[in-house]
Amino acid sequence: MTADVFGTAALRGAVLEAWRASPARLREDANGEEDHARAYYRDRVVVELAQNAADAATRAGTPGRLLLRLAHGDDGSPVLVAANTGAPLDAPGVASLASLRASAKRGTSTREVGRFGVGFAAVRAVADEVVVCSTTGAVRFALADTRVELERVAAHEAAEGRGELADEVRRRDGSLPALRLPWPTEGRPPAGYDTAVVLTLRDEVAHDEVRALLAAVDDVLLLALPGLVEVVVEVEDAAPRRLADVERRWDVLTAEGELPLALVADRPVEERSARTWRVTWALPRAGASLPGVVHAPTPTDEPCSLPALLVATLPLDPSRRHVTAGALTDALLDHAAAAYADLAGRVAASGADPTGLVPTGLASGALDAALRRRVLAALARTPLLVPADPDDPLVAPMRATTVRDLPDGPAVAALGLLVAGLVRLPPGPAAAAAARALGVEERTLAEVVDELPTGAAVDWAALYDALDAVAHDAAAREGLAALPVPLVDGRVVRGPRGVVVLDADVAALPLATLDALGDWGLRAADPRVARPLLLRLGAERVDAHALLRHPVLRAAVLGQADDDDLDHAAQVTAAVLDVVAAAGTVPDDAAAWLGLLTLTAADGAAAPAHGLVLPGGRAADLLDDRVLAPVAVEALDRWSREVLTAVGVRDDLAVTTVPDVVAGVAPDEDADDPGALAAASLDGWDAYVLRLAAVLGPGAACGDVAAVADLDAVADDRWDALLAHVARTPALRVALVTPVRGEGSGASADSYTAWWLRTRAGLPLPAVFALPGAHGLPAALVPPAPAVLDGLDAGVLRALGGVASLAEVPAVGWSALLERLGPPGTVVPLEVAAGLWRAWATGAGPGEAPGAVVALTAPGVAEVVEDAVVADDPRWWQRASDAVPVVPVPPSGPDGVRPGAGAVADLLDLPLAADELDADVADDGEPEDVPDAVLALLPGAPVRWWRHDDLLVGGDAVDWWVDDDGDVHAVHVAGLAAGLAWAAGRWGARGALEHLLGDPDDGSAALDVVLG
Known part of the structure; x- marks a missing residue:
């Protein structure tokens, strides 16, 4: 007989007595065991066995080792063995196993996991017979034994006239509690282990279910049950697995402490003594998968979307699948959030990216949402983010700033020296979303640039070089629009637009000229900070040629005309001419306003440059000096003829180009555009654009129009010479002979020069005249060319009306x-x-x-x-x-x-x-056949025609006619020839037809018909 070392007989007797006294107690025990086995713990047999093993190791104060072995017994039945080290089985433990919700762990270590005394009931999900064997003895639980014992007791009671217990057993139809009646048995745990739970699995379905549960055992089990240091899984027909040293694969952080009594006051009585809280976060180092649920410490059904495993002593409902809401849970979530922030801080301090630990997106449930709110608040206060300045410590998100759409790189590092709290984020939208979730201040590049200091301590050259890497992006260039720029005169201005970067030829100008340019508002960058970035952002690199296009010079010249200060006007003239001399040539779009530059004429009067001529030049020979006077000798002495002609002083006749001409639209005299200035120098321009509108249509775009200037200043006796000079000078000739065309129109109009010479010069030019040698132009219609045009070529003559x-x-x-x-x-x-x-x-x-x-x-x-x-x-x-x-x-x-x-x-x-005249033939006439000789030579001719003595059509006498039906009517042979030729579409052969009709044998006539 097996020794009853754990007092199982007394336990069975007490239970049976309770069932006899109250069959409802049997019903309660059976229902409770069934609920836990088939509902609450239906898939937790392995976890619950591991939990008991961890608690046993914790009670013994030794590292816990667990063996999980699945095999078939000698009788072929599938068997699961769960062997563990730790405290062996004792009498209180057996009593706990045989009870429901009465744990033997009350008052033991707070590191133990089991707290409710119901976890062992999980074995009923897969087994009807369970043996627990330890170094101190063994007990057995079996559904069959319970059934036999209940039938015995029920029979005894029936003999006494009481059948309530028997009725309850019968109603349960075999669904009886198997874990309430322990029996002593024989058995020893496997070598090296202190206790073993042996489950004879119910069937192969249970075997397959357990096999799947064992396949899912991983590091999470060790992390959730810190009392275990090793788990060995042995499944028949598979290689054994050993799980240990979990800290090598996971970054683990644990925090613990004691809860205030007030927080556990409303918990069940047996939980109130467990006031120590414990939170563990585990972060996989090698990309291991996460369970996605909260562990407390065994897995619950509460989802967790954070990228780490949470194991915490959270209060659970009786099913141990859901966390109970309340003040205790809130306090533990606070501790969990603080520990998570510590873990993230440790990750950041190691140099790894912590932004992946920041929860973004939507929460997965109420508990997850509450935890995420606390985690975000804790992370925001934790130094996590890498500062842009590498000499600064990590920055807490609540004190951090990022620049929107500015990738990490030299630009961020350079700005970090000037902007407090600026941090560097890893690339990608995930890091940006994490920063937003943590409340990192997100600023635009423009906002950061607007607040940059302008002090002398800033290394502008280094900053510009760093920012240049991002300036290829249009949005970044817009954000840098207000970037401070030190100027050569010591000022610092906001924004490179409007700043010029001087080339060497400008820097070599006289100091007085450079000072004048600065006085006029030219913003020249300090050469020490001149960098490509300034040019990308709108600064203009200017040599002397480009400087002539700058609006500062243009404004100075245009303002000179209204300046009563002669000294200032002379200063403007000298500075502009110095720039022109350095440039060598003048841009086309600057020629018009440079012509307004004030110079001194030979008689001492002030005049615009385009109102003066150079002595001894072609312009002086052709133009009236009362209109365009010679320039003063002093100007020639100081500046070369080339410089003076470049600003508009006439050495030869000049061609002025008016840009973007629109037919019928004269430039506004007050408009600040080159077209207004160019048109203002051309006599009669307003009338000319109206002429363009009449020929090309109002609003027609005519492009750029070149015109010979100063025609109104030609000396009266020099027209012959002027025309000859224009004809042989390429630029002048082109301005004369090139017509003006409107866009999208096939029409063309005379050039301005041709129009002016024909309408305003007073020359004896008819509207149209015959070119010399032209034939077929009777003088009655077209007169010959006038004598003033003698010697001019046909191209010029055509432009003037030939x-x-x-x-x-x-x-x-x-x-x-x-x-x-x-x-x-x-x-x-x-x-x-x-x-x-x-x-x-x-x-x-x-x-x-x-x-x-x-x-x-x-x-x-x-x-x-x-x-x-x-x-x-x-x-x-x-x-x-x-x-x-x-x-x-x-x-x-x-x-x-x-x-x-x-x-x-x-x-x-x-x-x-x-459409106006009647085409009806008055009578039918006499039909006659067309001769065969004609038909043979004239395909398409009608075979019959109608002879008339008098042919009337619409009351008018005619010689021939072809009516709407194609019938030919004629009064004689000549008319018949004309009618047949017209009807056959051979009008040119009518004369030959007439000869052929009179003499059918006339071979010449026949040939003319064929060829005509």
């Missing part, structure tokens, strides 16, 4: 040309009229409907008339009369197509004859 044909006559010239023919009723020679009609057919003609045109008033008679119709084709030429004058349109193309009739009607604003 044409080689009527087709070249511009639209604006037709009015004068038609006026030369005389008043309405004037007979016009046919060769002159034919030239007009041919020109109109090509699209040449007046821009507006003329008051009179040349038309046929009878066959072979042309007159000037006020009204007419345009012939759709040659048929209508026969209908011309005094009552209905007809404008012929010569047909074009080998097939006789008449594309020009509608265009001519639009050009002259006249109706088409077909």
Whole structure:
């Protein structure tokens, strides 16, 4: 018989007596065991066994070692053995195992995990028979033994006439408490261990479930149960696993202390003595996975989104799956947050990035949200962030500043020397989100730059070099817009825009000139801080040439005209001419306002540069000295002819370019733009742009227009010489002969120079004249070139109005040309009229409907008339009369197509004859066959025609006609030839057809028909 060393008989007797006295007690015990086994602890058998092992080691004060072995027994049943070191089994322990919610650990070490006395019930989830064997003895719990004992007691009571217990056993249908009745048994733990729990697993389903639980055992079990230092997992058909030395793989921080009595006053009685709190945070070093739940210390169902494992002595509900809300939980969460911040601080002090420990995003539950709030508050007070200045200590987020969108690098390091609390964040959005969550002050680069000091102690050159690395980004350049810049005169200004970086040629200017430039407002950077960054941010590197484009010089010259201080005006002139001399050339866009620079004329009067000429030059020869006087000799002595001509003093005729001309729009005289200054120097410019609007359309963009200047100053007796000089000087010639075109328009207008010479010079130039050697231009229409143009080439003559044909006559010239023919009723020679009609057919003609045109008033008679119709084709030429004058349109193309009739009607604003006149043939006539000789040579000709003695169309007598059906009507052979040629689309062959109709054997006529 096995010795009852733990007094199990007494325990069984007490339990059975309680069940006999109250069958409801049996029901309560059975339901409680079933709830814990099948609900609260359904998946925690391994964890609960490990917890008991850890507590046993803690009670014994020895390192805990746990063996978890899964195998099949000799009888084939699956068996789980959980062997541990530590305090062996004793009588109170057996009593605790046989009770529910009455732990034997009351009053023991606060480092023990088990506190409720219900964890052992987890074994019932997988086993109906459990043996606990220790070095001190062994006990067995079995569902079958409980059933036998209850049936015995129930039978005894039934014999006494009481059946309540038997009824309750029957109603439970075998679902009885297996852990209330311990039995002594035999057994020893495996060698090296003090206690073993042996579970005979219920079936293979339970075996598979336990196997999965063992596969999930990892470092978290050791971290949650600090009483264990080793866990060995042995599963049949698998290599054994040993878990130990967990601190090598995890960064662990533990904090503990004692709770005030008030915080545990409302806890269950058996928990009130456990006033020591303990919090452990574990951070994986090698990327191990986290369980994602709070451990207290065994896993709960409370999610935790922080990137570390939390093990804390949090109060739990009876299921040990949820944390109980209240003051105690709040206090422990405070301690947990403080410990987490200490862990993050330790990570930061090691040089690692702590921002990954900062919770961002959404919380995973109420407890997680409460913990995250406290963690963020604690982290904000903890020195975590790397300072931009490497000599400073770590910075707490609540005192830290970052620069938005400024990546870590030299720029941040340089700003860190000047901005307190500036920190360096790792790259990426995660670190930025962490900084925002911690309340790090986020400032724009512009805000930081606005507050930079301007003292002499700042190393501006080093700062500029560091910031240059980020200045390639447009947003960063905008943020640096107010960057302080030391100037050469000792001032510090905000913003590089408007600052100039001087080149060597400017620095070599006379000191008085540099002083003058500074007085005018030129902001020149101190050469010691001149860096590429300043240029990126809008500073302008200027040599003497570029300085001439600077608005400071322009403003000084423009303000000179209103300056009554002659000494100041002389200072401006001298400084500007010094810059021009250093530059060598003048930018095109500066020429106009440099021409306003005040100089002294030979007679001592002050005059703008463009109002003076150089003695002995071409301009002095051609221009009236009463309009443009010679410059003073003193100016020539001080500055070269090249410098004076560069600022506008005339040595030769000058070409002025007016930029961005718009037809019909004259530049505002007060406008601060180059166009206004350039246009102001050109006589009649306002009238010229109106002329452009008339030709090209109002608002037409004409681009830049070059013009010969000072034409209004030409001496009266030098026009011949001027025209010859313009014709042979390339720049002047281009300004004359190049027409102005509007964007998107096929039309063109005369250049300003051509327009001015033709309309304002007083030269005897007709609107249109014939080029020398031109043919087909009768003097009645186009006069010859005037004598003043003798010797000029055709290109210049064309610009001044010369044409080689009527087709070249511009639209604006037709009015004068038609006026030369005389008043309405004037007979016009046919060769002159034919030239007009041919020109109109090509699209040449007046821009507006003329008051009179040349038309046929009878066959072979042309007159000037006020009204007419345009012939759709040659048929209508026969209908011309005094009552209905007809404008012929010569047909074009080998097939006789008449594309020009509608265009001519639009050009002259006249109706088409077909729209105004009746085209009905008065009678049918006599049909006759077209000769075969004609049909053979004229494809497309009709095979029949109609002979008439008198052919009337619309009441008018005609020689031939082709009606809408294509039938040819004629009164004689010549008319038949014309009708057949027109019907066949071979109008040019009508003469040859007439010969062929008279003599079918005429071979020459036949050839002309074929080729015509």
